Amino acid sequence: MSAHLDVAVRGTVGDTSASAGQKIAAFGKSAVVWIVVVALVLIAAIIGFLTSTDPGEERNLHYDNTGEDGTAALAGVLRSHGVKVSTTEDYEKALAGAKDPDTTVLVINPDTVDQDKRNAMRDAMKKHGSHIALVNPGFEVAGYSSRLTFASGSTYTNTHPEPSCDFGPASRAGKVKRTNGGYRVLPEDNYEGCYPMDGDAYSLIHAPEGKGSVTVMGEEQWFTNAHLREDGNAALSVGTAGLKPNVVIYFAMYDFDEGVDPLSTVPGWFFMTLLWLLPVGLVAVIWAGRRFGPLAVETLPVTVPPIETVTGLAGLMHRTGNRSEALRILRASALVKMGRTLAVPAHAESAEVCQAVAARTGYDYTELEYLFITAVPENDAQLSDLATRIANIEREVRAL
Numbered sequence: 001m002s003a004h005l006d007v008a009v010r011g012t013v014g015d016t017s018a019s020a021g022q023k024i025a026a027f028g029k030s031a032v033v034w035i036v037v038v039a040l041v042l043i044a045a046i047i048g049f050l051t052s053t054d055p056g057e058e059r060n061l062h063y064d065n066t067g068e069d070g071t072a073a074l075a076g077v078l079r080s081h082g083v084k085v086s087t088t089e090d091y092e093k094a095l096a097g098a099k100d101p102d103t104t105v106l107v108i109n110p111d112t113v114d115q116d117k118r119n120a121m122r123d124a125m126k127k128h129g130s131h132i133a134l135v136n137p138g139f140e141v142a143g144y145s146s147r148l149t150f151a152s153g154s155t156y157t158n159t160h161p162e163p164s165c166d167f168g169p170a171s172r173a174g175k176v177k178r179t180n181g182g183y184r185v186l187p188e189d190n191y192e193g194c195y196p197m198d199g200d201a202y203s204l205i206h207a208p209e210g211k212g213s214v215t216v217m218g219e220e221q222w223f224t225n226a227h228l229r230e231d232g233n234a235a236l237s238v239g240t241a242g243l244k245p246n247v248v249i250y251f252a253m254y255d256f257d258e259g260v261d262p263l264s265t266v267p268g269w270f271f272m273t274l275l276w277l278l279p280v281g282l283v284a285v286i287w288a289g290r291r292f293g294p295l296a297v298e299t300l301p302v303t304v305p306p307i308e309t310v311t312g313l314a315g316l317m318h319r320t321g322n323r324s325e326a327l328r329i330l331r332a333s334a335l336v337k338m339g340r341t342l343a344v345p346a347h348a349e350s351a352e353v354c355q356a357v358a359a360r361t362g363y364d365y366t367e368l369e370y371l372f373i374t375a376v377p378e379n380d381a382q383l384s385d386l387a388t389r390i391a392n393i394e395r396e397v398r399a400l
Contacts, residue, residue: 041279061108061135061220063087063249068226071108075249077228077238084246089253091117097248101129101211104244108223109252110137110144118143126210131243133215135223136180145214147185151201154182160231167192167206169239173232178203180218204236215240323377330387331372334394341397361396368393 057064064087066072078085088094091113097103098121105121107113113121122144125132132144139150160177163170170192182201185191195203206215221227223237241247335353339346342356354368371390377383 041282059251061223062251063108066225068224070225071223071249073225073228074223074237074241077234078242078247081238081242083242085249086247087249087251089251091250091252094248094250094252095121095124097246097250098124098130098132099128100246102244103246103248104131104133104241105248105250106133106135106241107137107144107250107252108135110134111140112252112254113140113143114255115143122146122209122214125212125214127212129211131213131215133240133243134217136218136220137216141183141216145207145209145216147187147191147207147209148205148214148216149184149186151182151184151197151199154197154199154201156182156197156203161195161203163194163204164196165192165194165204167194167204169236169243170194170204172239173234173236176203176219176222176231176233176236177227178219179221182218183216204240206240213243215243323380323383327375327377327383327386330390334390335372338394338397341400357393357397360400361393363393 056066057070058067059065060069061071063071063075075085075087086093086097094105094107095117097105105125107121110118118140121132124130134141134144137144137150139152141148141150156178159179160175162175163173165171176195178195180203182197182203183205184201185193185205185207188200191205191207193202193205197203203218204216206213217237217240222233228234228237241249331350335350338344338357339348339353342353342360344353344356350373351369354365354372357363358365358368371386371393375382375386377386
């Protein structure tokens with residue numbers, strides 16, 4: 001079709017009269033700017049990498065967690081009291097501690113250890129005379145002791161009870177807060193049951209097992225950083241864990257949780273390479289962008305001739321397959337301009353404009369009526385032919 005949207009591509013042409021010295025100076029200034037930018041980005045990236053710090057351990061009750069739900073404070077207090085403290089997530093190290101008669105193994109998340117491993121720790125404790133302290137093991141307490149069971153459904157009315165027992169750490173601690181269920185012991189002799197509940201359950205039980213002993217404690221909050229200073233929590237948790245000269249704090253996990261952090265398998269050079277690739281990529285983007293030349297400077301606003309708007313809209317309708325709408329736009333534009341040229345009233349109908357054109361140019365009215373009113377293009381070829389004929393008639397009228 002004859003209607004096309006003219007796309008004006010404007011650019012700037014460099015001053016060919018500029019001296020070689022001026023060109024070199026301009027290039028030097030441009031290069032210095034980009035070199036400085038790249039250097040700053042690279043330095044910032046390296047500094048950020050070198051000064052970045054690990055966000056820290058965040059797992060609940062973890063010995064390295066310094067947040068409210070961690071137990072880092074407990075380990076620190078134990079060390080300040082002269083207790084030799086070691087920490088681990090490795091079951092084998094915890095089992096080795098259970099084989100040392102001078103060691104308490106404080107098991108955090110004891111319910112995550114599988115049955116065979118619990119039994120192995122129990123047997124080592126009974127044989128070698130160590131001490132195992134369990135933090136709220138629930139039903140899995142039976143795997144660590146042949147005497148202790150979880151008292152499902154146990155109740156209490158006193159949330160801050162007295163210890164009511166002769167177990168040293170508890171008697172020194174005094175009242176503590178409790179929120180969880182309790183534990184029972186069988187047979188009911190040779191044990192210390194502290195912080196009694198309704199019936200025969202306790203929040204803490206210390207009982208001998210063979211040559212060793214086991215202590216079950218029903219409250220996690222007795223050990224956390226947020227609650228360690230409350231009531232007698234510190235005296236109770238530190239005293240229980242410190243029954244032996246050495247303490248192994250074992251943070252237990254399910255077997256599928258064990259293993260290394262996936263990021264730890266990534267070699268260190270990968271991150272340094274990544275830091276270098278960032279500025280290199282930036283330079284590549286800048287270089288690719290400069291290949292298109294400098295931006296064109298154009299005074300705004302830019303006046304677009306009406307004919308460009310009309311033909312552009314018609315072209316858009318044509319590309320979307322709407323031939324009738326494209327032809328309607330071209331007809332309307334041509335009729336308006338021819339009507340003005342022939343002094344036809346603005347409110348005149350299309351037929352009146354066609355009659356005026358026929359009278360002035362000698363075209364047959366039937367042909368004009370077909371072109372400007374009744375024709376319906378069936379394909380692109382017909383649309384192109386109609387548009388060409390309309391444009392030719394419009395030019396003839398404009399030349400009158």
